[in-house]
Amino acid sequence: MLSLVKGIWTVFKHSIRKRETVLYPEEKPSLHPRWRGRIILSRDPDGEERCVACYLCAAACPADCIALQATQDEHGRRYPEFFRINFSRCIFCGFCEEACPTYAIQLTNDFEMGEYHRHNFVYEKEHLLINGSGKHPEYNFYRVSGVSVGAKDSGEGENEEPPVDIHSLMP
């Protein structure tokens, strides 16, 4: 008997309480900055593609929903020939972002990805690549790494000595 009254009281209390439901889409939810939403590919500060097609995101992906193919430009700079994410399989775990050594692949705050057809969830590189650097605005992988790919010559990177002279006989 008492429990019945308690139950009715709780229901009554809730009817006058401030409501939790957000009236989406009129009212937009506030998301945390590290929210894991739609995946994008970013560019480095020079405006070049950040992705070096290392395949680590694809390897880390537990849903196996990332497929890409590496290729090179005339300077030997590696970039993805195609980059495909099947968002109908993606679980937005963010492992790809964690695996990415160049900060190219990033998860954004966009979660509004409703579609009527599953094939519309297949994003190719042109859908993924944005025109900015997203998070980590300063980072440029090829300035740091040791390979010369047109961005700089061997020995011109950050933390690099000029190339050694192998003909020198000095000790």
Next chain:
Amino acid sequence: MARIYIDNVQYEVPEGQNILSACLSLGFDIPYFCWHPALRSVGSCRMCAVKQFRDENDARGHIVMSCMTPADDGTRISIDDNDVREFRAGVIEWLMINHPHDCPVCDEGGECHLQDMTVMSGHVYRRYRFKKRTYLNQNLGPFINHEMNRCIQCYRCVRFYRDYAGGRDFNVFGINNRIYFGRCNDGTLENEFSGNLVEVCPTGVFTDKTLRKHYARKWDMQTAPSICPHCGLGCNIIVGERYGSLRRILNKYNHDVNGYFLCDRGRFGYEFVDGPSRIRQPLSRHDGDRSDGSLKAVEKKEALDLFKGISMDSARTLGIGSPRATLEANFSLRQLVGAENFCCGMSEHEERLVSSIIDILRNGPTYSPSLRDVEMCDAVLILGEDVTNVAPRMALSLRQSVREKPMEIADSLRIPRWADASVRQAVQDEKGPLFIVSPMGSGLDDIAARTLHIAPDDIARLGFQVAHEIDPDSPPVLDLPDELGRFAAHISAALKSSRRPLIVSGTSCGTLSVIQAAANIAWSLSRTERIAALSYTLPECNTLGLRLIGGLSMTDCFQKVLSGEVDSLIILENDLYRRAEALLVKGVLAKCKHVIVIDHILNRTGKESDLILPAGTFAETTGTLVSSEGRCQRQFSVMPPAGQTQESRIWISDVMAALGKDSAVNYSTIENIASEIAREFPVFKDLTEVSPPVNFRVFGQKIPRQAHRYSGRTAMPANVTVHEPKPPDDPESPLSFSMEGYSGIPPASVTPRFWAPSWNSCQAVNKFQKEIAGVSTGGDSGKRLIEPLTTENGVYFSELPEAFNFDNTKWVVIQSFHIFGSEELSSLGDSVSQRIPNPYIGLNGDDAASLGKDNGCMAQLIIGNVSLKLPVRIIPTLCSGLIALPVGIPGLEGVNLPAMGKIMED
């Protein structure tokens, strides 16, 4: 056996090893860089440190390099001791100081020995804050990419390239911390085994340039065990595929065959698979006019209907097999057309040579050695072969064989053979006896004790004389010039004083008597109570197997067509224009009412046929090949044939079904074909046991072709359909096109890749061996079909050829082989084609002068009906009176050599 104690636990290991290989054999993980099972120990990287204790009472111990310390009886070591762990972590930190950490863009990443060893040694955080040393890279040609910044100075590359493979154009330069591994100047690495640097280098300094064009990580490649189709040796390879295209070839360790290394033709010759000459669709000619080359694509069903129509319309059909197709495909064709209508697709001349070789090997007392046996021979005579260019991997084994005899020096000084630096110091330039008697210089001349360049007939005569010197019962050569006589005596003395002599010969000279002379020598040696080995090189991957099946010769076949007895041909994976003179082939094809070609590349024969059925290449074919050793090995498809293509034997079985040929045997499965072959030819009795049966399972599971880390499964086909298709079935092998299945160590012949936990690089092969550099854990791979008749002595050949007599008007034109160019399929690849020489007429300097020709001058050579106008190349080593013409390279196909030729006056 020696008892050793590792961290206070007793183990038994074979005597005479070092601690490193003993521990690795036992399954322990000790990091190492400079040590390599084939290159042995030099102790330069300091990575494999362990702690050794004097006895059980010694608590302090001292750090030693395990690769340089013998695992003697009673040795006590610790791998896990704190001091030694710290020592190794220090060494790797130190080696990594200048490493660029560019793994994301490094092709070695994910299969990198340096990554594995760094993780294994516990170096995870970089403390060094200063700048890194950098280098300028070199362009090393179409095969190898150079990125010196990644180098850790382990010296493996020079040790392989110079010491093991005998290369001269690569070395280590500089001093102090400016050590540089490369060439003196930019340029193509000339050695035929340069591709092994990719696997030998523990970091990403040398990477595969052909893979770079379509890069995929190791874990992303679908891989399968296969057999190299580019020469007769039958090296084992691992073929990698991604997105339906072939990505690369890696060495597959087979203790008896190729060991740890491949040649560049085998490694980089795969590009024809996705090349422009590949056929992907059945092609048919509707109008019947063959000249205009108008072939139209048709669907598979239509193609089979057309085939049926052609069969109805033809009176008698001949099937031409191919030495580059599998046994199963050739046999299926033979069953389709009937044994009396099957031609084995070799020129008559070649067929005669190969038949003779088979007779010698089957009925003689000498055995045909595996490449492993070749390495252990201590005296070698090469009769008329340019091994480096015909059967390249054997040349690498021969290079090791000359080190066999000088090992006695090291043994007498009690230097263990694995102590490579000390052995080389003791041995210096001492080499075992290797004699080369050939028409012109070859790639092994630099290690030969003596070379002699004489005409093929004289080579045979010299060979007969050597046999006579060893065994007086064998026929003598009466009128041999003194110089040759002395040379023969010298060779026979060296062979007689050896323990395991080896005679190498083959079909390159194109002379039966050279083959017979080689047999005489080997037989005479085996009568002196020695294990004499006799190895014949063969030009194509299944020459021996096809000849064991047998059939009409090409000449018979052509005659039957020209006489009108036969009106249609079915040609299986064979370009007739490479087998016979173009005019003759053209005439034969024109005479035929119908020509059907089953092939994977569109060649001239295909362009003049009525119907082409697209076949699978070695990458899409499961089947058996017989190597020149007589070893029967199975190759497995790495991907299902795409679209309209099918394996040759499937086309044939489809055709059989379409024709309603009711046969008791269903020829659509490989096991049925294999057991039929075994039933019909007793020599193939073990064919069904070459690899595990189709229903072989481990714990009920198939062996996956994809690694457990294979990525992109749900995204790869998503651009076509988001509903992931079921993985293709593979009813023909115990392997599956999937990442699910048994992930342990399968039988050796179906091992699709070498990977073990914490060993991501190709050096995971250690975990697949019973002991280091020993046989595979998964047992043997392949079966030897031909064993010698030890009860027989062999009846000596006694037909001596006439001595070569140079007539100034008639020249003998001989074959000159090129590792890149002489083989049909590899030449179609983009990278290999950059290494193919231009056609030339090779002449000795004196001969060229007498003709008034200089290097590069145009000359006209007439051989029978063929006229060739080509630049002259002076070959100083070529025997006078001979003309060398490169074999098989574009523009020179179908010239049957040796032949008499004439140089036209200007």
